[in-house]
Amino acid sequence: MIPITTALTAEHKTFLGIFDQMERKLPGLRTATEVKELGQKLEDMLHRHAETEDDLLLMAQIAAPKFKNRFAKCYQDHNEVSAQFVQLHTTQHSTKAKRLLKEAIRHSRIHFEYEEHIVFPLIEKVVDPQTQTKLGSMRFLSHPSSQSVTSTRGLAD
Numbered sequence: 001m002i003p004i005t006t007a008l009t010a011e012h013k014t015f016l017g018i019f020d021q022m023e024r025k026l027p028g029l030r031t032a033t034e035v036k037e038l039g040q041k042l043e044d045m046l047h048r049h050a051e052t053e054d055d056l057l058l059m060a061q062i063a064a065p066k067f068k069n070r071f072a073k074c075y076q077d078h079n080e081v082s083a084q085f086v087q088l089h090t091t092q093h094s095t096k097a098k099r100l101l102k103e104a105i106r107h108s109r110i111h112f113e114y115e116e117h118i119v120f121p122l123i124e125k126v127v128d129p130q131t132q133t134k135l136g137s138m139r140f141l142s143h144p145s146s147q148s149v150t151s152t153r154g155l156a157d
């Protein structure tokens with residue numbers, strides 16, 4: 001039985017490894033299409049991760065409205081990273097595509113820090129512990145390490 005915040009933190013660690021691999025791979029990509037394909041895979045995984053967090057944030061916000069602004073920063077980060085991917089998909093220039101993907105990665109790293117140090121501890125305080133472990137177990141079973149980010153083969157090989 002693991003709390004949902006532990007499962008999400010494990011996913012962050014896997015993402016950090018993927019980010020490093022992608023940054024190593026980026027200089028060798030020649031076309032904007034190659035960069036966008038790589039970005040699409042990352043966007044899909046980050047989106048699934050953020051969706052779970054958005055549901056959790058809503059639950060925490062109902063339980064503790066006084067922390068609304070801290071939770072709102074999380075939603076804002078998710079929207080900003082999504083917007084960076086939208087920009088990436090519209091560019092035809094490989095240099096700009098690389099820059100945008102690097103920025104989305106940089107933003108995500110900072111966002112993970114914020115979640116782990118500010119938001120997850122708050123969630124652990126205000127959401128019912130049984131609910132946290134139930135959600136964590138469900139997440140783990142459906143996405144081991146959660147599964148959504150362990151199947152990274154082909155992403156940056």
Ligand SMILES: [Fe+2]
Nearest residue numbers: 050053111115
């Ligand atoms: Fe997040």
Ligand SMILES: [Fe+2]
Nearest residue numbers: 008053112115
């Ligand atoms: Fe996260």
